Amino acid sequence: MDKDRIVGSAKEFAGRAEGAIGDLASDTQTQASGKAREAAGSVQNLYGQAKDAVRDATDTAASYAKDAYDKPAETLRDGSQAIAQKVQDNPMGALLVAGGIGFALALLMARPSRRPPPRWRY
Missing domain, CATH: 1.10.287 (Helix Hairpins)
Incomplete structure (x- = not known):
């Protein structure tokens, strides 16, 4: 108190x-x-x-x-079981979340690298 x-x-x-x-x-x-x-x-x-x-x-x-x-092994197992249970309870939500993550990763990977502009132009 x-x-x-x-x-x-x-x-x-x-x-x-x-x-x-x-x-x-x-x-x-x-x-x-x-x-x-x-x-x-x-x-x-x-x-x-x-x-x-x-x-x-x-x-x-x-x-x-x-x-x-x-106890990292138990924590990982418990987390995996919790995720599996959530996916079983709400498969459409899990699919939307996975699709959103995949879309974000695709945007990050498809982005062209940033190069500095050339110093001299002919």
Whole structure:
């Protein structure tokens, strides 16, 4: 749990309490201050949640990369099986993707090489 989440939750709670006190005392300035503090706490809590989510995603990606590096044969086999399953599930989409890749490669290979223009002309 991130420090921002804890501080944000505390600010949010304090803002709610301040807003409730303002409601009881019918003081609009205290109510507005409580709402502002509650909103600031919510934003800080969301920021902490986002940081936690990024940290978790990074850890997961690093774990997957480490597993793929440690077991390349299994990773290749699993990837091949996943691709084969996708092709079986959607053969027309796979055909379109393969055709697009082939078309792009053909364009790249058929392009004339770039030569510098001649310096002298007769």
